[in-house]
Amino acid sequence: MCGIIGYVGAREAAPILVDGLHRLEYRGYDSAGVAVQNGAGVEVVKLAGRVAALRGQLVHEPVHGTSGIAHTRWATHGAPTTVNAHPHRDCRGDIALVHNGIIENADALRAALEAQGHHFVTETDTETVAHLIEDAAGDTLEARVIAALAHVEGTYGLAVMSATEPGKIVVARQGSPVLLGIGDDELFVASDASAVLEHTRSVVYLDDGDIAVLTRGGYSVLDRESHVQLREVDDVAWDLAQIELGGYPHFMLKEICEQPETVRATLRGRLLPERGTARLNGLNLTPDDCRAVQRVVILACGTSWHSGLVGRELIEDLAGIPVQVEYASEYRYRRPLPLPGTLAIAVSQSGETADTLEAMRAARAAGARVVGIVNVVGSTIAREAQGGIYLHAGPEIGVASTKAFTSQIVALALLGLYLGRERGLSEERGRELVCRLIQLPQLVARALELEPQVRTLAERFATSPNALYLGRGVNFPVALEGALKLKEISYIHAEGYPAAEMKHGPIALIDENMPVVFVAPKDQVYGKVCSNMQEVKARRGRIVAVTSEGNGDLSALAEAQLCVPATLPLLSPVLTTIPLQLLAYHIAVLRGCDVDRPRNLAKSVTVE
Ligand code: F6R
DSSP: OOEEEEEESSSOHHHHHHHHHHHHGGGOOSEEEEEEEOSSSEEEEEEESOHHHHHHHHHHSOOOOSEEEEEEEOOSSSOSOTTTSSOEEOSSSOEEEEEESOBTTHHHHHHHHHHTTOOOOSSOSTHHHHHHHHHOOOSSHHHHHHHHHTTOOBOEEEEEEETTSTTEEEEEEEBSOOEEEEOSSOEEEESSGGGTTTTOSEEEEOOTTOEEEEETTEEEEEOTTOOEEOOOOEEOOOOGGGGSOTTOSOHHHHHHHTHHHHHHHHHTTOEETTTTEEOOGGGOOOHHHHHHOOEEEEEEOHHHHHHHHHHHHHHHHHHOOOEEEEEHHHHTTSOOOOOTTEEEEEEESSSOOHHHHHHHHHHHHTTOEEEEEESSTTOHHHHHSSSEEEOOOOOOOSSSOOHHHHHHHHHHHHHHHHHHHHTTOOHHHHHHHHHHHHHHHHHHHHHHTTHHHHHHHHHHHTTOSEEEEEEOGGGHHHHHHHHHHHHHHHOOEEEEEEGGGGGGTGGGGOSTTOEEEEEOOSSTTHHHHHHHHHHHHHTTOEEEEEEETTSOOOTTTOSEEEEEOOOOGGGTHHHHHHHHHHHHHHHHHHTTOOTTSOTTOOSSOOOO
């Protein structure tokens, strides 16, 4: 969602802040702004539009000072205008503040503050907090922030400065991620480690309820009663090259192409070939715990929900446990039923998705044991889960999730294998799966060799206004994911369906203009999917078949055939998804779309 960066140190703040914003732009990007303490007060420069425009504005309107805060905004309350961009100020212009999250009682607070004579200039919920701090009692900025927040309901990651306390930033966290970056003689605050990585790898993740005070002399973390809290300093494992384009035109393409390595990274150190099982130390599930699981509930959103659907097939098949896959946003508001014997799995790339976090909390409150399958180390879901599996896929910057999806499937396969082997899956099947998992990175690399073919295909379909994606079994979620990738970055309307469900309605859409992408590797339903192809062909639909090598010639049915390497049907989604990612990417590029920053989307959805 929105991004925050702040700096206190000896260097000029503005260039550091703008570079940090640039790295955060992928989170949300309709407007941006900086506030710098210039010795005489707090100076704010903000603008609707991209960070590049703000950078240009700062050339004409430079701000000098060695401490400041900055923000990229993804509008929730109020249009994406320059006025509504952060930082926001109080009536006197003493306070400047940036905020991620939502102030839920903003309307009531605004009415009360206006009645007391405060003058509001924006439509945002955030501005209320600046006015609350203006009025709050206290000898220090942190005391005033604590007093002001006592009136606030909602979620926030906040960074605040005051003209009367130069060189100080006060940070608060409730439900929106914020971390501190600890440098040599300088400190940072950021919503995401990527913003500070070029300066430091040492970070402190704040907890909900924390207030942090940053000055050049150091930092302290307080609770709401101003008691000092101890927080560990963690080391960020990512390096700078991982958050740079490295010669690729887009992060999405870079991340698609990284998948041989990211799949390998998810598997690294976790396979025990001799015993035909997986080692998942962080999961915190003993063999007895595994045997006691009666059902699994997977909680996720978007692409992660799709990988959860693949996970259902994997866990049911390998471990024989019934699995339910839930949209986290729906699950969190369902009537809570007691969940003894339930293993809830929160699947999330960012580890910060608000709906997944709340669903996970609801499952835990209902008695489930909760584990996470998460990419971002130290994220809220990772920290609140009772155990879990990190993807180790490295930072995913492209808004459209790609490498996280394949790594999530691999992590779910590892989990299925581990649970299965503790619950009667034979050593022979376990060994076979381990062997196939070991081969996967190489097979992913071979699937990527389809790129030139996919690019040519993209030229044929780039102008189609619609597309249908069909698959069955473990590849039905791949059809959903292929359709999601296409719609989110190329704005083409696309639907994913179980192939056999087509005849119950969507078949009405098929004519000579409708591209229909079949995901049909060799598996037990292959023959049936071929019959579905016949049905589409009979209605002159334009078929693209993603199938596996050795599956025979489909040219009588399909206008194009993309063959991924063969593997176990259960693992095939890791391969069949690759050409679909590439297809969406190339179509979007041909249509002139901003692939890494699709309209209206943000990387991590930290609000409801
Ligand atoms: C689609 C996409 C989203 C996310 C969803 C969940 O390309 O990226 O659908 O998958 O917002 O995000 P995480 O996995 O961070 O919880």
